[in-house]
Amino acid sequence: MAPDRVWPFLAPEVPPDLDVSKNVILYVEGLTVAFDGFKAINNLNLYVDDGELRCLIGANGAGKTTLMDIITGKTQCDSGTVYFGQTINLLQRSEPEIAQLGIGRKFQKPTVFEAQTVFANLELSIKASKGIWYTLHASLSAEQREKIAYVLQLIGLAEQQNMLAGALSHGQKQWLEIGMLLVADPKLLLIDEPVAGMTAQETERTAELLTSLAGDHTVIVVEHDMEFVRSIARTVTVLHQGSVLAEGTMDEVQNNPDVIEVYLGSDE
Ligand code: ATP
Numbered sequence: 001m002a003p004d005r006v007w008p009f010l011a012p013e014v015p016p017d018l019d020v021s022k023n024v025i026l027y028v029e030g031l032t033v034a035f036d037g038f039k040a041i042n043n044l045n046l047y048v049d050d051g052e053l054r055c056l057i058g059a060n061g062a063g064k065t066t067l068m069d070i071i072t073g074k075t076q077c078d079s080g081t082v083y084f085g086q087t088i089n090l091l092q093r094s095e096p097e098i099a100q101l102g103i104g105r106k107f108q109k110p111t112v113f114e115a116q117t118v119f120a121n122l123e124l125s126i127k128a129s130k131g132i133w134y135t136l137h138a139s140l141s142a143e144q145r146e147k148i149a150y151v152l153q154l155i156g157l158a159e160q161q162n163m164l165a166g167a168l169s170h171g172q173k174q175w176l177e178i179g180m181l182l183v184a185d186p187k188l189l190l191i192d193e194p195v196a197g198m199t200a201q202e203t204e205r206t207a208e209l210l211t212s213l214a215g216d217h218t219v220i221v222v223e224h225d226m227e228f229v230r231s232i233a234r235t236v237t238v239l240h241q242g243s244v245l246a247e248g249t250m251d252e253v254q255n256n257p258d259v260i261e262v263y264l265g266s267d268e
Pocket residue numbers: 035036039040058059060061062063064065066067
């Protein structure tokens with residue numbers, strides 16, 4: 001059951017100026033960025049629907065990370081447009097502003113506070129999302145405690161909440177970091193290689209977690225593990241040399257001759 005139907009106040013907060021009336025939450029058009037003349041992103045178009053779970057695949061160097069860097073304000077593009085909903089031009093926003101708008105990013109390597117408990121990591125994250133004063137001085141409201149309890153259930157770490165994060169398995173650290181994003185109410189989650197280094201069981205659990213987030217959240221997953229992508233993907237976008245090479249269901253892209261030639265047919 002989707003979280004907002006259980007506890008409506010736990011659904012992601014919608015930024016006041018986010019307009020998804022046309023159902024598209026992320027518009028990327030004609031995007032280009034070059035590093036020393038090399039086009040890492042080359043006239044790229046990408047449209048992601050509100051509530052979608054989209055997988056982004058592509059060989060090393062295809063431009064996946066650079067695209068995430070531009071969406072989150074880490075890298076400036078040379079030309080193109082990137083909109084969050086109908087009205088928010090992300091290219092005019094700074095990295096912290098973009099995070100505040102409700103775009104959360106999880107990098108491949110988990111970056112939890114190892115010397116803090118699981119609960120404290122989530123507490124710090126929920127407070128940090130409200131600003132520095134809040135982080136230093138405020139105590140958790142009842143609603144925030146409930147949200148943390150809910151997220152602990154969702155990420156499967158309720159029993160480990162008093163353990164130090166450093167004692168968690170690699171997979172559990174990845175889930176905790178996803179939880180740290182979730183307590184901050186993201187509308188759009190960008191998740192880089194979530195299952196790298198996970199056991200088969202952890203991978204399966206991660207697939208369940210990410211699919212359960214879609215609907216209330218929009219989730220874009222960058223992943224090299226094709227079995228995992230097949231297990232979660234509705235729509236897969238294949239990047240190649242900074243552009244979209246193919247898009248569709250996993251079967252469609254796997255049977256696309258261009259994809260077979262440049263990516264899936266290779267040793268990747
Ligand atoms: P991977 O799967 O290996 O993470 P990727 O699809 O994420 O690859 P990017 O990291 O976006 O690919 O890189 C795209 C291309 O741009 C690569 O050829 C990379 O070397 C180049 N590139 C990325 N960032 C920079 C930079 N800051 N300066 C110079 N070249 C860069």
